[in-house]
Amino acid sequence: MKSILYIILVHCICSSFILGNIPQKIYSITRQNLSADYYHQQADLWKKELDANAQNKEAWFNYFMAYKILFEKGKVDRFSYERINEALQKAIPQSFESNFAQYALTQDINALIKAYELAPKRYETYADLISYYETKGATSQVMDLCKKWLVSGEYSSGMLHWNYNALIGLDQNAVLLTAGDNHTHPLWLLQHGKNIRQDVQVLNLNLLTQSDYRNSMFNHLGIPTLVSNNKPDIVSHLIQNIHQQSLYLGVSVPKGLVKEYEEELYIIGLAFRHTTEAFNNITTLTNNYENKFLLDYLHTNLLDDISQDIVHQNNVNYLPAFLILYDYYQENNEWSKANTIKNLSLKIADAAQKGDDLRAYLNKSFKNRNSKPMIEISHREIEEGFMPLDYNLNLYASATEVSNEMYEAFLTDLLKRKEFEQLQAHKTYHSDWKSFLPTKHQNLSDDILFKNGAPNDKNTPIQNIRYESAVAFCDWLTTVYNNIEHKKKKFKRVQFRLPTEEEWMLAASSSSPNADTNTIFKQYQHKYPWKGLFVKNRQGCFLANFNNNNEEPCDDCKNATSPALDGAFFTTYIDAYFPNQYGLYNTIGNVAEMVQEKGVAKGGSWLHPYSISTIQAKQSYQKPRPYIGFRVFMEVIEEGNQNNVRKGMMGPPGTLHLQGKLYMDETEVTNLDWLEYMYWVEKNDTDNYRLVIPDSSVWVNSLPNSISFLKYLNHPAYFNYPAVGISHEQAKAYCQWRSKVVNEILLLNPNSLKRVGTVLYRLPTEKEWEYAAKGGLDKKQFPYGMESLINAKKEKKANLNWSSTESSPMKESMVTVPAYSYWPNAKGYYNMIGNVAEMIDQKGIAKGGSWHHNKHQSKIGNKISYDAATPWLGFRCICETNL
Known part of the structure; x- marks a missing residue:
């Protein structure tokens, strides 16, 4: 037996040695991509073959191919590459190999055609010849070469299967855009060689950069020709002009080329379908996977x-x-x-070799977000536990830290699903609680230690869990809520998550980051939610659950004789102590709360002294700890259908309620608004009057007949039109003036002052603007903040440049229209899309598009750049109240 094993071992060693010294056929880098060391080794081996026989054509071809790939990998210089070709041309002139090598170096198509004529069964010429004949409209040659390539057996079976699946799931007569030759040839092989889905028009983006071929294909598709040879322009042109057929983009198309349209792309397998309408791709995707894919x-x-x-x-x-x-x-x-x-x-x-990455993703992103829970929780029970964060739009925070009872519901659901791996991953860890006590308290009875709640009581906060478990809980709660169907449910779709550190600090402080009393967000005036530096009330009772072992007991507070000066040695009830102004309990103390940055917690805990349990302080952790818990924040993704989103209530002059204590102008600031501003400055601040005059000359370079628009600001016919020709600095100054004037008016009207308090007008942030523009909808599904830009009567809902996107039977406006034109969105705001693009707080960025922009430029998520005042740029203000 040992002899047999020895023979086998020697045979294996010898076979390996022999194989390592036999030169191997060199395939193109698109078929086999190995290491540079491999190609260096093969070049040396093939060189030895040539030393033995200088006329060996096979050796010359593979020797040249090894150097060609090394050159493509940047491992040899062009001089070395050319030197190999020169030697080949001298050794075997007028051969297939010499013509192929000459083409590879010079891209002389005649050399490639000559190589094919000398050896029509050599598949190496097929790829580039197919592309060449395709650009020349020589369909018969393309078909013939595709068939020969398939018959040769020299195309990867796996790649053909992959491309079959990319092709088979498309709509009838679809157009499919691919990135280049390697992603196009297998599709053509299947179409011309196997007669598979010949109805689909496959477009090669690389070939479309050739103007004659591009315009020929565009004429064939019935779309306008294009002058530009740039790929981004070609992609945009196709997206904007293909309407009769379904347009698909292969997964090979670089993301950078379609970033502007990413919200209009829906994956259906191995391609993305483009559509400006809401599209449920799950049905198509499921059908492709279950019934069509091989x-x-x-x-x-x-x-x-x-x-x-x-x-x-x-x-x-x-x-x-x-x-x-x-x-x-x-x-x-x-x-x-x-x-x-x-x-x-x-x-x-x-x-x-990406299995570890996928497993990490699945574990980190454990989500039952679309899976109906197997436990009963009502929408009201969830909604009542969350408090709106004023000045923070669609963000809510849980009134309390997550309790043991709520976390146990999560674990119970996992158990019922038989998700045993996840159940183990998200278990709670245990601690020896008494070991945290000072020696003088370690002999106290449980009745004393846990008088106001034991760590495992249902209404005390969960702790001793992993960061990933907190994230998984949030994902699970998202699933629970989003799958509840009830007519009185407040929101259609939400996301529960951990807060960012900044969001947590804002929630704990319950102040506006933009208020005059708190202009620098990270520099709070107060360390604690109760707006002071003290940690005890007038009776000497602590205001939060800190580590107070070194403190003296108070004299006249409740339970003054208890060794636990703040009422608890460890965790206490989640609604203990007084809430902050937002209604949030225990943002300071009890358990430190995880934020999105793993390893960082905020607010201190029962273990931390009050000196480091402040809004600004951070607590670190590396693993589950008995003093680390979490609080869930809720972000509203979609408030509801357009028909049931409640229009905002009227607030300060000209505004509608947006969220919390934020209001926004119902329309863009009009010429009449600006004239009022100019009148006030002229009367009260004469020296600065010239600084507030808009630039009326902006019309001159924008319209051929602009003379009448030079009076755009002052002519009564345009009073209700949006103000333009205004710089970012002027818009900010207007907001400051408006704050001053409105606050003066409110002081003279006690009832109004009591209702809205002191106000602050300013330009909106990008997030605030997008929230208002969405009108309660999900912008990913409704990128214009409405279900369609055209109603059932074929009427446009926005003042855009429609001429560049589609033909229209109606006469479209070529400039601005009155601020109350068209239909408001579901929250009552007019012209969030179109009319004039609107400035935000970030200088140089505008949102929403205008009469000058097409509908693709005007999507909610897009940004429009500017560097000076223009006739298509205006603004609206946002207003903070009760400051």
Whole structure:
């Protein structure tokens, strides 16, 4: 037996040695991409073959290919590359190899055609010849070469399967844009060689940079021609002009080219469908995966494929779609399908050496966000536990820290789902609580130690859990709420999450970051939510659950004889002590609260002295601790359908209620508003009057007949039109003036002052502007803040430059319109999209588009740049009240 093992071992060693010294065929880098060391080694081996026989064509071809790939990898210089070609041309002139090498260096298409004529069965010429003949409109040659390439067997089976799945799931007569040759050729091979989905028009973005070919294809598609050869312009042109067919973008198209349109792209498998309308891609994605895709090759590959490593990397493109389906199957309690696609995703990731990354993602992002819970919790029970954070738009905070009872509901749901791995991952850890006590208190009875709540009581805060467990709880709660269907449910869709450190500090301080009394957000005037430096009330009772072991007991506070000076040695009830002005309990003390930055907690705890339990202080942790818990924040993603979002209440002059103590102008600031401002400055601040005059000359360079618009500001016909020609500095000065004037008026009207308090007008932040523009909808699904820009009567809902996006049977406005034109959004704000782009607090950035911009430029999420006053730029103010 030992002799047999020895023979086998020697054979393996010898085979490996021999293989390492035999030169291997060199394939193009698109078929097999190995290390530079491998190609150096192969070049040396093939050079030895040439030393033995200088006329060996196979050796010359592979020797040249090794250097070609080394040059492409940047491992040899062009001189060395050219020297190999010169030697090849001398040794075997007028051969297939010499013509192929000459083409590779010079891109002389005649040399490539000559190489093909000399050896029409050599597949190496096919790829570039196909692209060449495609640009010349030589369809018969393209078809012939595609068929020959398939017959040769020299195309990766795995890549053909992948591209079949990319092609098969598209709509009839679709247009598919790919990034380049390597992503286009296999599609053409399937279409011309196998007659698969010949109805789909495949466009190669690289070839479209050639003007003659591009314009020929655009004429074929029935869309306008384009002068620019730049890829971003080509992509935008296709997106803006293809309306009759469904347009798809392959996953190979660089994200940077489609960033402007990312909210209009929906993944349906291995391509993205573009549409400006809301589109439920789950139905298409599910049908493609379950009924159309050929997936056997992902499970078991029975064919030898030298491109297998490239196939494995390419298969990673399945994962985004598969993970969406994984969540979808969980939503519908189709656990078998969910597990199948999860296991297939892991198999794909493992083959591409990305398995650890995917497992980390699945563990970190454990979400049942679309899966209906198996426990009963009412929407009212959740909603009543969250308090709005004034000045913070769609952000709410839990009134209390998460309790043991609520966290136990999360664990119970996992148990009922039989998610045993997750149940183990999110367990609570245990501590020896008495070990934290000073020696003098370690013999106290449990009745004394836990008089106001034991650490494991249902109404004391959860602690001793991992950061990932807090995140998972938030994701679970998101699922619970979003899956509740009830007509009285406040919000359609929300996201529960940990707060950022800045959000937590703002919630704890219950102040506006923009108020005059608190102009620098990170420099709070008070260390504690009760707006003072003290930590005891007048009776000497502590105002939070700190570590007070070194303090003297108070004389006349309740339970003055208790050794626990603040009422608890460890955690106490989640609603103990007084809440802050937002209604939040225990932002200071009890347990330090995790924020989004892992390892950072805020507010101190029962273990920390009051000196480091402040709004500004941070507590660090590396693992579960008995003094670390968390509080959940709720971000409203979609308030409801447009029909049931309540229009904002009237607030300070000209504004509607936005959220909390924030109000926003119902319309853009008008010429009449600006004239009132100018009149006041002229009467009260004459020296600065010239500084507030808008630049009326902005019309001159924008319109051919601009003379009439030179009186745009002062002519009564334009009083209700938006003010333009205004700089960012002028807009900010207007807000300051308006604050001053309105506050003076409020002082003269005690009833109004009592209702709104002191006010502050300013330019909105980008986040505030987008929140108002959404009108309560999800901008990812409704990128214009409304379900459609055109109503059932084919009437436009916004004043945009429609001529650059689609033909219109109506005469469109070419400049501004009155501020109350068109339809307001669901919150009552007019012209958030169109009319004039609106300045925000960040100079140089405007939002919402204008009469000058097309609808794609005018989406809520887009930014429009400016560096001076223009006739398409205006603004509206936001107003903070009760400062």
